[in-house]
Amino acid sequence: MDEFGKLRDQVKNALSEFGYKKPTPIQSQAMPKILEGKNSLLMASTGTGKTEAALFPVFSQYLEENKEKGIKILYIAPLRALNRDMLKRLQRWEGTLDIDIQVRHGDTSKSQRRNQALEPPQMLITTPETLQAILPGSRMKEHLKSVEWVIVDEVHELAQSKRGTQLSIGLERVARLSGDFQRIGLSATVGSPKKVARFLAGTDREMEIIDTTSTEKMSVNVESPMPNSRDVELSDRLNAKPTMIARLRRIKELIDEHDSTLTFVNTRKSSETLGSRLRYWDSDYPVAVHHGSLSKDSRISAEDNFREGKLKGLICTSSMELGIDIGNIDFVIQYKSPRQVNRLIQRFGRSGHRIESISNGTIITSDPEDVAEAGVIAKKALSRELESTTIHENSLDVLAHQLVGINLDGVSNIEKAFQLVKRAHPYRNLPKEEFSEVFRQILNQGLVWKDGEEFSHGRKSYQYYYTNLSTIPDTKQYQIQDLVSHKSIGTLDEEFVVGQAEPGVTFICKGEAWRVVEVEDDKVEVEPVDDPYGAIPAWEGELIPVPFEVAHEVGKMRSTVENALERNKNLEEIRERIENNYPIDQNSSEWFIKQLRNHLEEAPVPTPKKLVIESYEKFGVLHAPFGTIVNKTLGQILAALISTRIGSSVGLKSDPYRIAFRFPEKEQTEALRKTIDDLKPEFVEPLLKKVLENSSVFRWRLLHVAKRFGAIEKDADFSEIRGRGLLKFFEGTPLWKEAEREVRLEKMDVSRLAELLESLQEGEIELKCVERSRNEGPTPLGLSILNELASSGEIVVPERAEKEILRVLKRRLSNRQVRLFCLNCRDWSTLTRVRRLSNEPTCDNCGAKFLALVPRKKGDRLKALKRREEGKTADEDEKNFIRRAKESGNLILTYGKKAVIAMAGRGIGPQTATRILAKQHKNEEDFYRDILRAERIYARTHRFWDS
Incomplete structure (x- = not known):
């Protein structure tokens, strides 16, 4: 085991026992630096052993240390799934090294947390949020004083979010307790390694960057499967367009050609669509869907079955980008452009570790523009031109939360708190005035108290701190309710509702177009619409933004083709030039060129x-x-x-x-x-x-x-x-x-x-x-x-679609339960459905037609009518009820069942019904069209009415 250099013999023997024969490139380069005690950022693709590159030398150093009580190694990963996965991978080391390794996160039971407080593990695997939770704890705070190594997994993901900003101060809070410790970051390829390294190091610390990604090989090509006669036949059975079937066929072929394949998609909807179509095609096909909206049990089951070889493929979103161990993957499919170079490298980097570190994958595109975008991204990935990393600098809401946390930790001097914050890289340039503004804000809110240059906390401080451990917004779901049928048709995320769902906007849900009528409480009222210009997909918020650099190069590709077409170059010459510059197949390049040629003929x-x-x-x-x-x-x-x-x-x-x-x-x-x-x-x-x-x-x-x-x-x-x-x-x-x-x-x-x-x-x-x-x-x-622009005004609905809308409305109104009360004898009422009424409803008791439409739960309201006849006084509400009852009775007396139908509409009272019934409708459709129009007006305006 000499290949493992200066690691202690106890670790080397364990490696031999566990089947490690020689170090991977990242292990060879990283282990000597970590053994020297240097802070290090390790960059390599998933599956290349970078986690072990950090842990082997840390374990080796751990064996040299005294075994006093306390947490020595802190392993921080952004996902609970990564925590569980890491614990599985490390459990075999516990007996060998006599080390207790435990996990702590939001799912950890009270008894486990209590045991950890009494007898801390030597290595704790946790999340950024749970670290925040344990820092102020009286016992756990004592255990953190022993920390000597902190390993942050997927640090590139954290660095770009407020979770990472919060963690950066959290690490400085740990350093205040333990003295400084060795910092090790694990990362896939990133566009700004120095920026990520500085993020992890904090102010005034050196950080080694150990990057083996340049030696990792990647094979990527862009394909555009074209439909054949079999695809056309299959399209009817699978209820999809032939072009979609062609792409599905190619995905199936690629999965069949390999042992284990990940198929990445950009949205949850796409994963469900592909998964459902593959199951319709072959109900026993060994693939499963994996995305963040599925239950934890469903995701774990899919991961386990894939790892054990029971599945040949997973169709997944970014949920599979991070380094969860699901076994060896020999191929990756990207369905449609990945939209960013970083995404492609991260996803394709999950494959190929059994075949000499070559990451293999194919991008399946859906239209000519998708071809160009995927081609540009593939080219940039092969030449390692990645997007730069953006970090949240001087985030003030995170600062507010951390100031309270720092005080809970035991720091009571305001200036010392300011200096501690500035040691975190995102706050290195924080102006004192901004710090003071935030301090005044939390002071005014009663989250801290001030006494000269000192500050303290109370019960409200604890409540605020512990209910805001996560920086991830808690977003609610809105029910989508069809105005016509009054049925629920799905849900919308809060961000979509806030950012897009204004009244008049059209969006797509479950393959159908809907126009927003009103947003109220936890409900979005909509009406069906056949929009000839399409609509916003309800899941659009999931889409990854396409960077300026990618779109700009797509524009340059267009320019190249346009210039060649204007010089009368033939299609084959242009195609060869594109294929020489981008990893695009013949079908794809021809598709792209032909679209531009058609466009150039018109503009x-x-x-x-x-x-x-x-x-x-x-x-x-x-x-x-x-x-x-x-x-x-x-x-x-x-x-x-x-x-x-x-x-x-x-x-x-x-x-x-x-x-x-x-x-x-x-x-x-x-x-x-x-x-x-x-x-x-x-x-x-x-x-x-x-x-x-x-x-x-x-x-x-x-x-x-x-x-x-x-x-x-x-x-x-x-x-x-x-x-x-x-x-x-x-x-x-x-x-x-x-x-x-x-x-x-x-x-x-x-x-x-x-x-x-x-x-x-x-x-x-x-x-x-x-x-x-x-x-x-x-x-x-x-x-x-x-085809995607939302309609911001009324559009002409095609006749066929409108007839369907009116048919649904008519069915709903006919099934509406109504209560009729005889205003003549005042001794009869009935609860029935509108469809059961005759055209001229009459009282079963006295035969009169003077019937009022009253609330289905009659209660004391009907008694008010009788008291009024007896000459007794009525209050204001009762007077309004009596007036409306008589108005509805006059309408039913005049118009019969038609009046009941009109008043069965949502928000339609006697006055509105009078206006509808007074019109000379050419046909029944015009009548129902007016009812629908009145319901729309009510839906849009009723929240402004006086209650």
Whole structure:
């Protein structure tokens, strides 16, 4: 076992016993550095042994230390699943090294936690949040004084989130207790290794970067399966388009050709779609679905069955990106573009460790633009051009929480707390004034008390600290209710509701289009609509943003093809050039070229140096290949300016390559060109502040920042405090500043947008305009976003779809239970369904037609009618009830069953029913159409009525 160098013999003997013959490249390079006691960032793909590269030398050093009571090794992983997996992998070391290894996280039982407090393990595997929970504990705090090694797994994931920001201060709090310790980070390939290393090291510590990713080989190709005759036949049976079947067929072929395959998709919906279609095709096909919304038992079962070879494949989202041990994987499929280089490398890095460290995978694309994007990402992955890492600098809500935690730890001096915070890398440049603002905020909220330069805590401090251990927002689910049928059709995430679901917006759920009528409490009321321009997918919020660099190169690919086509190069020459530069197969490159050739026949091809405005009917499309965040930022600013210019709101939809607007009138599309001409780079910053204030996304972020600050209750939801009240209350506070910082970092790219506008102003980027008539239709590149643009106003519903809507309405009203009461004899009432009534309902007791429609639970209200006849006084509510009862009775007397049908509509009382019934309807459909219109009005306005 000489290959394992200076490790202690006890560790070497164990390695021999466990079957380790020689170290992997990351182990060879990392172990000597760690044995020297150096802080180290280890970078290698999943499955290359980087965890062992950290643990073997740590175990070796542990054997040399005294065995005093306390936690010596702290292993921090971002997922509980990784904790469980790590414990399984390490249990065999316990007897060999005489070391107690335990896990502690949110699922750990009270008895286990109590035992750990009394008899701590020498190695504790935990999560960032659980570390926060144990730091102030009187006994666990004592055990943490023994920490000598901290290993942070998946540090690249943590570094980019507020969880990591919180952890960075948490590690400094541990260091205050134990003195400094050796820090080791484990990471897949990242775009900014030095930044991640500094994040883990904190201020004034050296960090070695040990990176073996450059020696790891990757094989990747982009495919676009085209449907054949068998796919067409199969499409009917599987209820999917032939193009989808072709992709499914190719996925099945690749799974069959390999022993164990991960198929990555970008959304939960896609994983369920692929999984269900494969099961329809072959009910015994050995694959399972794996994503974060499934139950823990379902996920663990899928992982175990895959590891044991009972399954040949998993169809998974990012839930499988991190290093959960599921055995050897020899192939990875990416379904549709992975949208980021980091994602592709992380996902493909999960394969190939049995075949000389070659990661093998294929990207299956779905359309020509997907081809180009996947090709660019694959090329960048092969040349290791990754996206840079972004870190949350000076996060104020995390600071507020940590200040309380630091005080609970026993630090009572304000200046010492400030200096401790600044030792964490994200806060190294924290201005004292910002620190003081946050301190004043938590002081005013009663979370801490101040006495001169000292501060202390009370019961409220503990409650706040322990209920805000997680920085991940608790998002609620909204029920989607069909206005027509009153049935629940699914759920929407809070972020989608806040960011997208304004009244009038159309979205897709379960394959159908729905228009939002009202958002109220925990419910979104919708109506079915056949939108010829499509709608927003309800799961869109899951999509990974496409970086500027990727979209920009897709634009350059277009430019290359456009220039070749204009020089009359033939398809084969252009195809060969693309395939020489990008790992794209023949079908894919031809598909991409042909789409651009078709587009060029109708309009200029948009490129980074040539933007195109396409006007079609009430739509304007700005073709701009600048990525998800730049386009979203530009779109929000343009929409705000255009709305001011035309005096009316416009619909907005953006993607990495286009920004589309829907105008109230066709003639207003020219406003897009004028607005771009007038937009100066120096206007961006002030405009953005205005856009932010009016943004529902900003309000949603502010809500969650306020929760993390403890300024509002943890279980408060957006529907209770939506609107501008939240803004006014927190304007000018650190909460506002933090919400703005968070949105700017994650959702906006102001500096790059300003650069682009400057290039546009100086003529470095030209702007072309194209008018498209109804007969011509949108251009090939414009059609895709117009098929996704939400309708922001009324549209003409095709007759067939409207008939179906009215049919559902009619069925629902006919099944409605109603109670009729005879206003003539006052001794008869009946509870029945509308469909059972005759056209001229009469009292079974006296035969009169003067019947009132009353609440189904008659209670004391009917007694009020009788008391009134006896000359007794009635209160105001009873008077209103009597009046409405007589009004409904007059309608039924005049219109019979038709009046009952009208008043069976939701929110339709006698007055509204009178207006509907008084109309001269040409046919029954017109009658039901008016009822539906009245229900819509009620749904949109009833929350504003006086109760």
